[in-house]
Amino acid sequence: MGPGKADLLERIADTGSISAAGRAMGMSYKRAWQLVEVMNAIFARPLVTSSRGGAAGGGAVLTDDGQRVLFLYRQLETRVAEAGADELAELTTLLRDMSDGK
Amino acid sequence: MGPGKADLLERIADTGSISAAGRAMGMSYKRAWQLVEVMNAIFARPLVTSSRGGAAGGGAVLTDDGQRVLFLYRQLETRVAEAGADELAELTTLLRDMSDGK
Numbered sequence: 485m486g487p488g489k490a491d492l493l494e495r496i497a498d499t500g501s502i503s504a505a506g507r508a509m510g511m512s513y514k515r516a517w518q519l520v521e522v523m524n525a526i527f528a529r530p531l532v533t534s535s536r537g538g539a540a541g542g543g544a545v546l547t548d549d550g551q552r553v554l555f556l557y558r559q560l561e562t563r564v565a566e567a568g569a570d571e572l573a574e575l576t577t578l579l580r581d582m583s584d585g586k
Numbered sequence: 587m588g589p590g591k592a593d594l595l596e597r598i599a600d601t602g603s604i605s606a607a608g609r610a611m612g613m614s615y616k617r618a619w620q621l622v623e624v625m626n627a628i629f630a631r632p633l634v635t636s637s638r639g640g641a642a643g644g645g646a647v648l649t650d651d652g653q654r655v656l657f658l659y660r661q662l663e664t665r666v667a668e669a670g671a672d673e674l675a676e677l678t679t680l681l682r683d684m685s686d687g688k
Contacts, residue, residue: 485677528682549680560673567669571662575587578651580630 485523490557492519493550496532502544520544527553587625592659594621595652598634604646622646629655 488509495505506516524530531550535543546554590611597607608618626632633652637645648656 526682527680529680553677553680556673556677560670560677563669563673564666567665568662571658571665575655575658575662578629578631578655580628 485553485557487561489519489523490554490561492516493523493531493546493554496520496544497546497551497554500543500545502532502534505544523553587655587659589663591621591625592656592663594618595625595633595648595656595659598622598646599648599653599656602645602647604634604636607646625652625655 491509492505492511495508496502499505499508502516502520503513506513509516511519520532520534524532527549529549530547531553532544533547534545593611594607594613597610598604601607601610604618604622605615608615611618613621622634622636626634629651631651632649633655634646635649636647
């Protein structure tokens with residue numbers, strides 16, 4: 485898992501569509517499907533289920549595991565960011581100021 | 587900064603030598619120097635200073651900023667790992683068991 489896959493899961497939950505989710509991230513249909521296939525393969529049970537075609541044009545939903553993984557990933561991001569905030573802030577003060585583009 | 591650069595800083599502090607530090611990580615002399623140059627460039631002040639040649643064969647030391655950056659990075663790793671431990675543990679239980687190599 486990483487930020488790209490988490491964003492894709494979130495957008496699939498929002499849009500009900502793998503292709504729409506990918507499109508919202510500037511990602512090809514093929515790439516979005518590949519990422520879903522990778523996630524479904526690395527987790528014990530699928531994170532996303534999809535149906536093709538039909539009057540509604542198919543659709544995709546997060547499974548219970550998909551929703552849980554997305555929740556845990558977001559919580560991890562938040563907790564980690566909070567936990568490391570002081571160190572990151574001080575590291576930032578030690579970095580060269582590149583805001584002028586030099 | 588990342589784990590490789592932090593490890594390199596730590597080994598430079600231990601060995602007093604950029605090449606010995608790189609060697610301990612299975613890294614070429616050139617690669618180790620490149621990483622040091624990158625770190626010295628992205629931070630406002632150098633993290634490593636080195637002297638070449640001489641009877642002692644030159645040497646390298648972490649500057650005050652280098653020591654501080656290494657400390658902050660290690661602290662960040664520890665705090666982040668602690669903060670995310672519960673989520674990571676649960677995510678791990680949701681992953682496919684690949685321990686049999688399949």
